[in-house]
Amino acid sequence: MAPPEVGIAAPLFIVRHVPTTLEFYRDRFGFEITFQGPEPDDIFFGIVERGNAMFMFKAIDVEPIPNCTRDIGHGIARWDAYVHVPDPDALAAEFASRGVEFAVPLQNNSDNLRGFEVTDADGYRLYFGRPN
Secondary structure, X not given: OOOOOOOOOOOEEEOOOHHHHHHHHHHHHOOEEEEEEEEOOEEEEEEEEEOOEEEEEEOXXXXXXXXXXXXXXXXXXXXXXXXXXXXXXXXXXXXXXXXXXXEEEEEEOOOOEEEEXXXXXXXXXXXXXXXX
């Protein structure tokens, strides 16, 4: 018997202002806004999707705390999310055409991954890449 299938995992990021974050992901990263609400005049939760990647955002009146801003005495975890992409070179070119600034440019890193890092409007660091 095959094990049950597991679907998409989606991080939930605490953000300052959901509409601003949704627009950033749409305009810079090419994601589709699939939910914002709960009401048009009260948007404190939102979801964006692109392919199999999904991010959820919520504003709860606290500051975002991206991993790269924390140092707990055991080093810093730079990424808040890893997004697997089959062709990081093509995606990096698309992002560059959208004016995205890269925190770390497209490269083969020491973890044997090929990809790049970007930072979103709230400081969350995303790695888009694949095993090399």
